[in-house]
Amino acid sequence: MDKQTAENILARYRAGNCTEAEQQLVESWILHGVTSPLDLNDAQLLEDLLDIRLRLERNLHAQHPTKTYRLRKWLPYVAAALIALAVGALVIGDQWSITGDQWSAINDADIAPGGNRATLTLADGRTIDLSEAQGSIIIGDRITYADGSLVLSSGSGEQPPKTNHDESRLLTLTTPQGGTYQITLPDGTKVWLNAASTLKYPSRFDRKERIVELEGEAYFDVSEQWSAADSRSANKKIPFLVKTKEQTVEVLGTQFNIMAYADEVETKTTLVEGKVKVSDFTLKPGQQATLRGTAIDIQVADIQSVVAWKEGYFVFNGTELRDAMRQLSRWYKVEVIYEGNIPRTPFFGKISRDDTLVEVLDILKAGKVNFRIEQREKINRVVVMP
Template sequence: MDKDQASALLDKYRRGECTPEEERMLFEAFNRMPLPDRAPLSDDAYRQLETGSLASIHRKIAQNERRIWQRWASFVAAAALLAFVSVAYLFLDKPSGTGENRLASEILPGGNRAVLSVAGGPSLQLDSNQSNIVMDGKHIVYADHTPISGLELGNFNEALLPLVLTTPKGGTYQVTLSDGTRVWLNAASTLKYPSRFDGKERTVELSGEAFFSVAKDTKRPFRVVSDKQQIEVLGTEFNVSAYPDEGATKTTLVTGAVRLHVGTNGVSVSLFPGEQAVSKEGSVTKQEVDTESFTAWKDGYFKLNGSLQHIMAQVGRWYDVEVIFEHNVDASMELVGEISRDVKLSDILRMVNEIDGGLKFKVEEIAGHQPGESLNQRKRRLTIMK
């Protein structure tokens, strides 16, 4: 396929007129094409691709118009992502204009990082090659049954131990509780839970964000306690975002039913699948939402469906960077799109920049790092400016 054919096919794809066979040809052509042969298309063709929004992020205009960007299965694969979604940068050989520097391209995504501790006692850095710990009767093991060594738990069989699982910025981990409930813990989050559930209820405490798949037990309700609310369920799947710095707690129900108790004034609300409760300052509101927008993180991707400020808060936690907006940046602009959480920070910035070509990014190290620290251990600041 020569450049003229590629240009014509790209334009046809932009208009949504490609057949499945033509889409397959387009993907294969980009995957086969060596970088030196990806000569620039004409400026006119480039402008067509830009204005046609071939890439993944669009701005939500005041009239509330949104264009939905299709999630490509191959996008999760790095080769296909760079070959197709980034075609505006690789194939067209055009500068991105994002203003991000070399440091951004070196900042890697987060991974399986967490600390397990006995409340007020010893702690252990969990294996980053694992992703899930299991409360397995008398023992705590990894999901593949590898024993967890290095944490003195005393007489685990008899004692009811208060355990704490903590993820840093740039970390995520899973835990299967003693009743079979599975919990996915997002970055910068803490889950407090007992080594086993005794009594008539199952209670855990959360700060940050987690997705719960609760094992059904009609005799023992499951409760999630956070700073602003308490959730009571019997068996269901839901996501809770309760970061202290966000001011509000969001509970999103995927399956089943839950009841929330907010504050000390007896305020409560029931949720059904597809609904979200937002609790703030003792009050609560309820709305219907796209649940995937709030659970995508546990499946390994960002679903960008909110304000720039909200999206960049997620990015900041995952890439462990402090995010600052200069005063002339509209942080309330809304995004629609999806991107894998496995890409480098620079790939995220390229995508976000397509909202407005005037956006610029500066990533810098914050003074005070220790000698011998790797790049991803150092403190970084991301400034978003015009």
């Protein structure tokens, strides 16, 4: 936003003929004491615009209208002082432009749970929408579904994708919000990919090590052995490495879960069976390594809640509300915002991921919180309220 645009908005605000969205924008500047473009980020703005609007609506119906009037009377002058100090280049996300777009509550509506949804990106850049009816693919000489049928490309008349024994190519399996999928890698390792996750892997592993890259969350059942074509290397145990943005996990043969979402401040590696090495620490079954920045913490894991997603459940065992809502956001493909002072109530329980969003939220209301589902165009979001 340039300086002239900001001044025009301020002039309309002072004259009392600005739009509701412009009013919210100006008052968000006041709330943050904006004096430079770096003082306000998109995340703060998106959340505070709603808080301001709701506060003002409550003020209009308060029992002391005189006090509210005085507050409103001096707001434009404070805003003018702040804008004069600003260099005039606030960046406002497209999602909250000043076009007057509004969110509206959805009455008697519900949001269905996620399902088997994923795309496979081939080395040549082709992207294939995988079958929702199948839910699993196998990487071999050909890429097939679990029932043996070929994974066909989306373009009419194109040949089924295949791998090549002589040349390894990088493939990418991606699940959207509201999607999960299973894959069997060339060495027989099975991977369950949770919602909003990406797994990059080669069409053929080499003879020295097996490397995959993960963003998001996945459960691994790693094949103990991988027999190379060269008899001298046959039956040799080859390390299996899982790389995330923050760490590399080394495996020899095991079952474990890694959660490494970009919107989480921690990366968690949970060992179910076998042995894995995270940084300089070797985990035992039932342990969890939590990486936060450069610090790593080893604790006893709550295995049931960690791997519940793979079995089709949400399991909350003292889970904080915001942690639970991030899980729901990924599975039901909704945005989540918070209004007012939300109690820090821990949640306990086991809920099927086949339940609709409203059914899940009705259960969570026992934690002394309320919810409202809103929609703008094709985007759904949940407002969490006291």
